[in-house]
Amino acid sequence: MFLAFLCGCTPRLGRSSDERVIAAMxxxxxxxxxxxxxxxxNLVPEAAPxxxxxxxxxxxxxxxxxxxxxxxxxxxxxxxxxxxxIPRLGIPSIVLADGPVGLRIDSVCTAFPxxxxxxxxxxxxxxxxxxxxxxxxxxxxxxxxxxxxxINIMRxxxxxxxxEYMSSDPLVAGQMAAAYVRGVQSVGVGACxxxxxxxxxxxxxxGIDVQVDETVLRDLYLKPFEQVVRDAQPWTIMSAYNxxxxxxxxxxTYLLTNILRGEWGFDGFVMTDWWAEEDPIRMQQAGxxxxxxxxQEQIDTLIAAVRDGRLEETVLDRNLRNILRIIRKCPSxxxxxxxxxxxxxxxxxxxxxxALAREAAAKGMVLLKNERAxxxxxxxxxxxxxxxxSYDTYTGGTGSxxxxxxxxxxxxxxxxxxxxxxxxxxxQRYLSHIRHSRSVQPQESAWxxxxxxxxxxxxxxxxxxxxxxxxxxxxxxxMAGEGGDRQLVEGDYYLTSVERNMVMDAAETFHAEKKPVxxxxxxxxxxxxxxxxxxxxxxLMAWLPGQEAGHAITDVLTGSVAPAGKLPMxxxxxYADVPSAANFPSSDGDPNKVCYREGLAQPARTLFDIGFxxxx
Ligand code: GLC
Numbered sequence: 168m169f170l171a172f173l174c175g176c177t178p179r180l181g182r183s184s185d186e187r188v189i190a191a192m193x194x195x196x197x198x199x200x201x202x203x204x205x206x207x208x209n210l211v212p213e214a215a216p217x218x219x220x221x222x223x224x225x226x227x228x229x230x231x232x233x234x235x236x237x238x239x240x241x242x243x244x245x246x247x248x249x250x251x252x253i254p255r256l257g258i259p260s261i262v263l264a265d266g267p268v269g270l271r272i273d274s275v276c277t278a279f280p281x282x283x284x285x286x287x288x289x290x291x292x293x294x295x296x297x298x299x300x301x302x303x304x305x306x307x308x309x310x311x312x313x314x315x316x317x318i319n320i321m322r323x324x325x326x327x328x329x330x331e332y333m334s335s336d337p338l339v340a341g342q343m344a345a346a347y348v349r350g351v352q353s354v355g356v357g358a359c360x361x362x363x364x365x366x367x368x369x370x371x372x373x374g375i376d377v378q379v380d381e382t383v384l385r386d387l388y389l390k391p392f393e394q395v396v397r398d399a400q401p402w403t404i405m406s407a408y409n410x411x412x413x414x415x416x417x418x419x420t421y422l423l424t425n426i427l428r429g430e431w432g433f434d435g436f437v438m439t440d441w442w443a444e445e446d447p448i449r450m451q452q453a454g455x456x457x458x459x460x461x462x463q464e465q466i467d468t469l470i471a472a473v474r475d476g477r478l479e480e481t482v483l484d485r486n487l488r489n490i491l492r493i494i495r496k497c498p499s500x501x502x503x504x505x506x507x508x509x510x511x512x513x514x515x516x517x518x519x520x521x522a523l524a525r526e527a528a529a530k531g532m533v534l535l536k537n538e539r540a541x542x543x544x545x546x547x548x549x550x551x552x553x554x555x556x557s558y559d560t561y562t563g564g565t566g567s568x569x570x571x572x573x574x575x576x577x578x579x580x581x582x583x584x585x586x587x588x589x590x591x592x593x594x595q596r597y598l599s600h601i602r603h604s605r606s607v608q609p610q611e612s613a614w615x616x617x618x619x620x621x622x623x624x625x626x627x628x629x630x631x632x633x634x635x636x637x638x639x640x641x642x643x644x645x646m647a648g649e650g651g652d653r654q655l656v657e658g659d660y661y662l663t664s665v666e667r668n669m670v671m672d673a674a675e676t677f678h679a680e681k682k683p684v685x686x687x688x689x690x691x692x693x694x695x696x697x698x699x700x701x702x703x704x705x706x707l708m709a710w711l712p713g714q715e716a717g718h719a720i721t722d723v724l725t726g727s728v729a730p731a732g733k734l735p736m737x738x739x740x741x742y743a744d745v746p747s748a749a750n751f752p753s754s755d756g757d758p759n760k761v762c763y764r765e766g767l768a769q770p771a772r773t774l775f776d777i778g779f780x781x782x783x
Contacts, residue, residue, distance in 0.1 A: 179257030180500065185491045188256050189484050197483045198469045199251040200490060201451065203461025204260065243309050245273030247441065247567065248460040250494070258491070259499045263359070263438075263459065267315035267331045268563050268713065269570035270304045271613065277304065277520040277714065278562050278572035281330040281691055282316055282347070284531035284710035286339055287732035287780070291346035297527055298350025298358075300520045305356045307513060309506035311497035312357040312403055314567070318344045318391045319407075321692065321736045322367035322763070323751045325653040325660060330564040330691025330711050334735035336777055337387055341394025343735075348399035355498060357402030360395050362440055363427070364388055364416060366407035368761065369652045370752035373444070376410040378754070379763040384411070387767055393431055402435045402493050406455050408443055415445045423454035436489040441567075448472045456486040517573065521715055526728075528712035528719030533732035534781040540683035540704035542726025542783055543638065549588040551632035551677075552579055553669060555619045556644030556689040558597040560716045564691050566649025569613035572714045578642060578687070581717030585725060590636050596622060616646045621665045629676040638685065639677045640724070641670060641703075645690035652752055655742060660694050667699060674702035687720060693738040697774055708732070726783055733780040737773040744770050 178187040189197070243249075243262045252260040265271035267282045277300065279285075285294050305313055317328060321335040333340040348358040365377045365388045379388065395401055406423060407416040416422060417439045427433045436456040443450075447458055447465045458465050472478035494500050502508040534541070552558075560577040563569055579589060579597075601619050608617040632639065643666055647653050657663045662670075674684050683704040688694075691711050700706065707730065712719045722728040739745050746765035754762040 177255060180491060181257060181495055185488055188258070188491060189487050191256060192253065192487075194470060194473060194480070196253050196256075197480070197487060198466050198473075200253065200258070201457060201469065201483060201486055202251070202447075202465045203248045203457065203459040204251050205248065205460030206463045206466070243272050245271065245571070246310060247271070247314060250457065250490070258494060259497075259503065261311040261494055261497045261499045262309060263312040263314055264305070264310045265314045266568040266570070267317050268568055268711075269572070270301055270308065270310060270313065271567065271570050272308060272310065273571060274308055275517070275573045276308075276570055277301075277517060277524055278570040278575070279520075279524045280528040280531055280713040280719075281563060281711040282333055282343075283321075283330055283691060283735055284712060284732070285347070285527060286333040286343040286735040287531040287533055287710070288527065289339070289343075289733050290530060291342060293527055293530060294343050294346040295350035295353070296523060298347040299353050300523055302351040302354040302356045303509075303511065303516060304520070305351075306354055306498055306509060307507050307511050307516065309499065310356065311499050312359050313351055314359045314361065314405065315351075316344045316347045316358065317361050317568070318395065319362060319364075319366050320388050320391065323745055323747045324693045324736070324739065325655070325751060326367055326692075327369040327647045327652045328564070328566070328568070328649055329736070330647060331566075331568040331649075333391070334777075335737065336735065337390035338394070339735055340391035341398075344391055344395045345398040348395055348401045352399070352402065355496070355501070357435075357493060357497065358399075359403040359405050359438065360392060360401045361405035362407035362416075363392055363404050363437075364407055364422060365411055365763075366409055366416075368752045369650055371758060373408045374410070374759065375753070376413055376760045377763065378412060378760055380766060383763060383766050389426070396427070396431045396433045400434070402496065404433065404435065404437045405440055406437055406443070408440050415443075417443050417445050417455045418449040418453045420453040428454065434489070434492065436486070436493050448478050451478065451482055451486060454486070456489045524713045525715035525718050525722070528715055529722040529728035531710060531732045532712070532719065532723050532730050533708040533734055533779070534723075534730035535706040535708055535738075535775050535779070536700065536703065537705040537781055537783075540638070540685050541707070541724060543587075543724050545725075548638065549590065549636040550582060551590045551593060551636040551639045551673075552582065553593055553624065553639065553673065554642035554644070554687070555597055555601060555621055556642035556687070557640065558594070559601045559619060560642070560720070561616070561644050561646060561689050561711050562713050562716050563711045564648040565614055565616050565646065567613070568649065575714050576717035578717040578720050581721040585721050590632055592628070593624075593632070614648075614650070621663060621669065623665050624669055624672065626672050626676060629672050633676040633680040633682060636682070638683050639673045640685045640687060641673060642687040642689050643694075644688075645694060647691050660742065662694065662696075662699065670699045671702050685724070689716070692736060695742060696738065697740050700774070708734070729783045730780065731782055733778050734775055735777065737770055737777045738775040739770060740772055740774045744772055746770055
């Protein structure tokens with residue numbers, strides 16, 4: 168081998184043509200490069216919750232918890248996947264890591280606002296900057312491909328991953344995603360647009376068969392992907408778990424080769440979603456170039472298939488050409504795997520990115536109602552701050568879209584910093600309740616958010632607060648994430664009676680003192696608000712605003728940043744008004760299929776329409 172290299176006989180990536188490099192590969196090397204190296208990793212399962220939550224939790228809450236999760240230890244600890252290296256041919260392994268709201272590895276990265284919030288900014292320059300910032304953190308840590316953005320259409324408000332997606336409107340989703348991808352790739356790392364295609368729910372996502380009309384498929388669900396491919400040339404695409412009209416997306420030649428490459432000119436590589444269990448042979452033939460995170464079984468299947476003639480080796484070569492073309496662009500190839508090739512000062516970078524996270528979060532918040540309540544008059548002003556979310560503000564959702572962040576700023580902290588005086592009775596009661604609730608549950612992790620119930624307030628307590636304070640601010644929050652959809656139950660899509668009474672009783676008591684009530688929504692997408700909207704004087708959709716949550720919400724409440732966000736999806740008066748309501752998450756009582764019978768239908772009526780947003 169070494170002599171061959173000396174005489175220049177052994178080709179090397181970047182110095183020889185990709186054709187020559189592929190021709191020099193053994194069959195085992197070819198297949199190993201087409202399949203991720205997860206098989207070589209020590210899977211370190213994170214502990215599942217030792218005990219279920221002791222307090223009653225809303226029905227369906229635990230459905231979102233995925234139980235044992237495996238943290239793969241590879242080249243960059245906590246990264247989602249690594250490709251196979253062939254050093255004798257100059258081919259390094261490349262590192263792939265999540266996710267849409269920030270780099271998800273074991274090291275500290277910036278938790279940016281949810282991508283639904285970014286889409287609400289309608290500010291492509293800002294979204295580009297966020298993408299670029301994530302790209303810089305990738306270069307620092309040695310990650311080559313970011314498994315983001317997720318751009319599946321928000322077909323239904325119950326989809327558990329709406330916080331990681333962009334919009335229910337294909338043009339908004341495509342435009343914002345293209346800016347995001349251009350931002351990431353502007354610093355020489357790659358994006359991976361996902362999940363291609365029609366992965367619009369989490370329920371039975373690995374097997375559901377999406378039945379959708381060709382025109383609707385192209386004009387609505389594929390449109391954002393087409394725009395991103397044509398406008399931003401993403402290095403990679405991730406195929407979805409589900410079936411489309413009977414054929415798995417990852418085995419779908421019509422989708423992955425005819426449309427994606429033939430019509431749109433995509434020239435990167437396609438990878439599977441993680442642990443997609445479809446047939447490796449059919450996936451390779453369809454144009455699903457890389458199987459992630461990779462198993463020995465997939466390798467064995469492909470080698471055997473080539474040897475017994477069920478799979479043409481030319482198919483492997485075609486897919487390898489797509490992969491090598493991208494590897495040659497990756498920092499792991501160009502910088503030979505050296506991390507921090509730009510000699511970046513980590514603290515300086517994370518400080519700058521925290522400021523960007525705060526700026527972006529404030530700009531994407533949507534003012535849904537304001538009757539002489541906002542902006543808050545300059546401090547010092549006394550606030551009766553209610554709602555557990557005011558003291559334990561959610562920054563992002565759960566699942567692969569979570570981020571290992573250094574800190575989070577909650578609303579109570581930020582208001583205090585701004586000189587507001589918080590009523591100590593609710594403050595102390597919430598802090599104690601949150602501490603206790605968390606103490607009896609497993610630690611918060613990427614896949615699990617401890618449940619905290621809402622506190623009850625009597626009218627007597629509220630009357631005291633109304634006399635003592637200048638204003639009441641209430642935060643309602645919801646958690647959601649990968650692996651499960653939200654439920655049509657109180658505490659999820661519907662308000663609990665405790666929440667409803669808190670808002671209505673606060674309104675009655677504060678309005679009796681001619682003082683306003685402001686509602687802050689800390690969630691990834693809408694809930695049914697209709698009954699309480701008339702009671703409050705202002706409503707701010709704060710989304711899941713990232714690690715700078717409290718600062719960004721306060722910036723908008725005080726008017727130091729005027730709200731400019733526009734809803735990227737409608738808020739509905741009633742769930743029945745959602746066009747897909749009759750067909751979510753399945754159709755005709757058959758859990759194996761979902762029919763997109765609503766087609767391109769728009770909601771008959773909305774509480775707040777897509778594009779709605781007030782300012783000061
Ligand atoms: C998942 C998700 C995908 C993510 C991947 C790697 O199952 O569906 O969005 O990028 O695994 O974590």
